[in-house]
Amino acid sequence: MLTLNNVTKNYGKFTALDGISLEFTGGVYALLSPNGAGKTTLIKMLTTLIFPTSGEILWNGDEIVKLDARYRGVIGYLPQDFGYYRSHSPREFLRYIAAVKCVPRDAARRKIDELIEVVGLSDVRDKKMRKFSGGMIQRVGIAQAMLNDPQILILDEPTAGLDPKERVRFRNLISSLSKDRIVILSTHIVSDIETIASRVIMFRDHKLMTNDTPAAICDSLAGKVYETDNLAAITAPYLALTERQDGGRTITRFACESDCSAVAAAAAPNLEDVFLYVYRDAV
Amino acid sequence: MLLFWYELKKLWNLKVLLLIGALAALAYFAILRFEINQYNSEHSYGMFGEYQYEMYTRYGDSLSPAEYEDFDVPGKIAEQIAVLDGIIASEPTFAKYGITCYEDYDRVIGELTNSYMTDTGRGFQTVFPPEVDYDLGVIAVAISYTPPGAEDENQHHINVPTIMLLQQLHTVEYYYGTDGVALTYTYDERPVVARRAQKLLAQPEKSLLDYHFSSEFSTYAAYTAVFAAVVSLLPVALFITTDRARRVRALQYPSKTGRRVFRTQFFACAVSSLAIAAATICASYALFFAQSGAAKLLGFDMMLCGGTFFLYNITVGEYVAVLAGMTAALCVGSACFAFVLGRFSSDIVSLLLKAVPVGAAAGFIAMYAVMHALSERNWIFSYPFNGRIDAAEVLTAAAFMLLGLAAAGLVIRREQRAEEI
Ligand SMILES: Nc1ncnc2c1ncn2[C@@H]1O[C@H](COP(=O)(O)OP(=O)(O)OP(=O)(O)O)[C@@H](O)[C@H]1O
Ligand SMILES: [Mg+2]
Numbered sequence: 189m190l191t192l193n194n195v196t197k198n199y200g201k202f203t204a205l206d207g208i209s210l211e212f213t214g215g216v217y218a219l220l221s222p223n224g225a226g227k228t229t230l231i232k233m234l235t236t237l238i239f240p241t242s243g244e245i246l247w248n249g250d251e252i253v254k255l256d257a258r259y260r261g262v263i264g265y266l267p268q269d270f271g272y273y274r275s276h277s278p279r280e281f282l283r284y285i286a287a288v289k290c291v292p293r294d295a296a297r298r299k300i301d302e303l304i305e306v307v308g309l310s311d312v313r314d315k316k317m318r319k320f321s322g323g324m325i326q327r328v329g330i331a332q333a334m335l336n337d338p339q340i341l342i343l344d345e346p347t348a349g350l351d352p353k354e355r356v357r358f359r360n361l362i363s364s365l366s367k368d369r370i371v372i373l374s375t376h377i378v379s380d381i382e383t384i385a386s387r388v389i390m391f392r393d394h395k396l397m398t399n400d401t402p403a404a405i406c407d408s409l410a411g412k413v414y415e416t417d418n419l420a421a422i423t424a425p426y427l428a429l430t431e432r433q434d435g436g437r438t439i440t441r442f443a444c445e446s447d448c449s450a451v452a453a454a455a456a457p458n459l460e461d462v463f464l465y466v467y468r469d470a471v
Numbered sequence: 472m473l474l475f476w477y478e479l480k481k482l483w484n485l486k487v488l489l490l491i492g493a494l495a496a497l498a499y500f501a502i503l504r505f506e507i508n509q510y511n512s513e514h515s516y517g518m519f520g521e522y523q524y525e526m527y528t529r530y531g532d533s534l535s536p537a538e539y540e541d542f543d544v545p546g547k548i549a550e551q552i553a554v555l556d557g558i559i560a561s562e563p564t565f566a567k568y569g570i571t572c573y574e575d576y577d578r579v580i581g582e583l584t585n586s587y588m589t590d591t592g593r594g595f596q597t598v599f600p601p602e603v604d605y606d607l608g609v610i611a612v613a614i615s616y617t618p619p620g621a622e623d624e625n626q627h628h629i630n631v632p633t634i635m636l637l638q639q640l641h642t643v644e645y646y647y648g649t650d651g652v653a654l655t656y657t658y659d660e661r662p663v664v665a666r667r668a669q670k671l672l673a674q675p676e677k678s679l680l681d682y683h684f685s686s687e688f689s690t691y692a693a694y695t696a697v698f699a700a701v702v703s704l705l706p707v708a709l710f711i712t713t714d715r716a717r718r719v720r721a722l723q724y725p726s727k728t729g730r731r732v733f734r735t736q737f738f739a740c741a742v743s744s745l746a747i748a749a750a751t752i753c754a755s756y757a758l759f760f761a762q763s764g765a766a767k768l769l770g771f772d773m774m775l776c777g778g779t780f781f782l783y784n785i786t787v788g789e790y791v792a793v794l795a796g797m798t799a800a801l802c803v804g805s806a807c808f809a810f811v812l813g814r815f816s817s818d819i820v821s822l823l824l825k826a827v828p829v830g831a832a833a834g835f836i837a838m839y840a841v842m843h844a845l846s847e848r849n850w851i852f853s854y855p856f857n858g859r860i861d862a863a864e865v866l867t868a869a870a871f872m873l874l875g876l877a878a879a880g881l882v883i884r885r886e887q888r889a890e891e892i
Contacts, residue, residue, distance in 0.1 A: 235725035238890045261727040271718025275484070284481075287474045290727040332722065 661858020711813025807875025
């Protein structure tokens, strides 16, 4: 179990995260927040790239920095903006990372072949990564994170820059990798996690705001989301959420505190609604 | 260990090898080859001419006072003067000016030059009347008579003008027959030099080492050291910066190896710089000794005070080893500084901006520490240290290395808790 106890991170005078307490036991945890909320900051602390200003992070009761290699040995990490050597082929690069992760040579060889297969890079496994598309690079990134068969898999915006088809592939891949481990992934794209996250964690004003299942989070807006093609008819104060086209009409989804069922159709709230609602005045 | 090999492999990538190969070719063709030729061509025209070589073939590495007697420099001087006397007797132009023998020659020419001094309004100048001018031309040609010669086993031309042979004999007399050189340095302002001169006065044996070997070879070795030190900088800095620029640190540090990878990389850099030093020294020194035939000098004592006033009693072989050691130290130091630079550069451009001054400094130290090392002419010994500290240039090279190691050590320690990677 991975535990954060009242963790605060300051960058100089700026507080990026303030008094965060969390527990990760198993399944997919989605850090869902807009840009600059502190997702990467949290993840960097979990990967020991940076250290909490105060508070503690424990793995099965022990401080992760003190655990040293024993902790780092159980994590796999895909950074936001994943870095790699352009002149390496996926296989070369994975071999190097396996060495960095102290995976024994033979085990590494088997694992690399297996992972290349899983992420679907068999055809290009010996091609230089220089010419790879963003999606291919992210797949190499996932493979390197999985090399040591981590108990904690940490992915920072794994779907950023991917096209919709790749996103779906990725979502399925992550879902399949989430058995028997903790997966912590950050995103500001709701659709990435709606179906796969077991819990969604949201920050606001650098503090923890929500840590709940997607269903429970959606429930918080139950009865407040409506759809209409005639926004002018809504008199109560409302918050416009999304728009879509339907047979030449523009249907607007909106959230309203008071009952609008007389003038608009009630809709079941989804995560995106909650996201837009919660961060309505965030820039 | 596996990781260490991977790091070495990353450091020694194809681009780096090609770059170093190109630089080595450039250094050889632009500088080193020229230096070797210089050493070879000076051989016959040095201030001792072939006499020193002749003494070496007769008496071995060093010359005792008895051997000097045996070589009979005064006799040889008399022989050459007799040749010149013969020339003077057979050319009537000499007689026209009252020159009957070599002894007259210098004196009369001097007087003649003085007597035609005229004030031209812009200072004094010697203006000979045309007929005197013509005669002096004839005299100059006659006195420069070159006896027909042959080539010796080393293909050094020995058909040197007689008048020059005479000069060379006088030089031999001064250097080997007297303590003139040691005496001039006895009052040197640099304590280490003066002490050495005192000591030499009590040392009757004199080395027959090629007089320009130490200056030529140490200059050659200095270029080699500059090359090696600058070349050590490049791959290391590129290697360390690449991991930062390519954001691979974010993969390495959270791994099981963790921040220890940085230390492993440092060892890879240190080992590589030693490899660069070893390869450069072997290749460069081998080229020098193979092409100059100086290998036979390795057992000689460096004590001879010829082109340089050498400050220690060591052999050529030991001297070569000292220069090689200095070069290796400079390479390691240079690699350490490159390591530090590489750590604090976020991309190749900012790296190069820092590498240029650091490379220049390393090159400067390499040049002035190794050139004329352990002799009175060494710049670092003479200027920053005023000749007060024994082997100051060797200590400087060592200090450069230790400073680099200390800096790298600090950076490695700092890295354990660094956040901005
Ligand atoms: N090294 C740093 N020094 C100072 N401020 C920083 C540093 N890193 C992050 N910040 C600030 O901390 C806040 C949180 O940044 P963080 O990168 O954690 O956000 P994020 O949620 O990952 O955003 P994004 O979705 O854009 O990746 C931001 O305001 C950012 O400007
Ligand atoms: Mg981020």
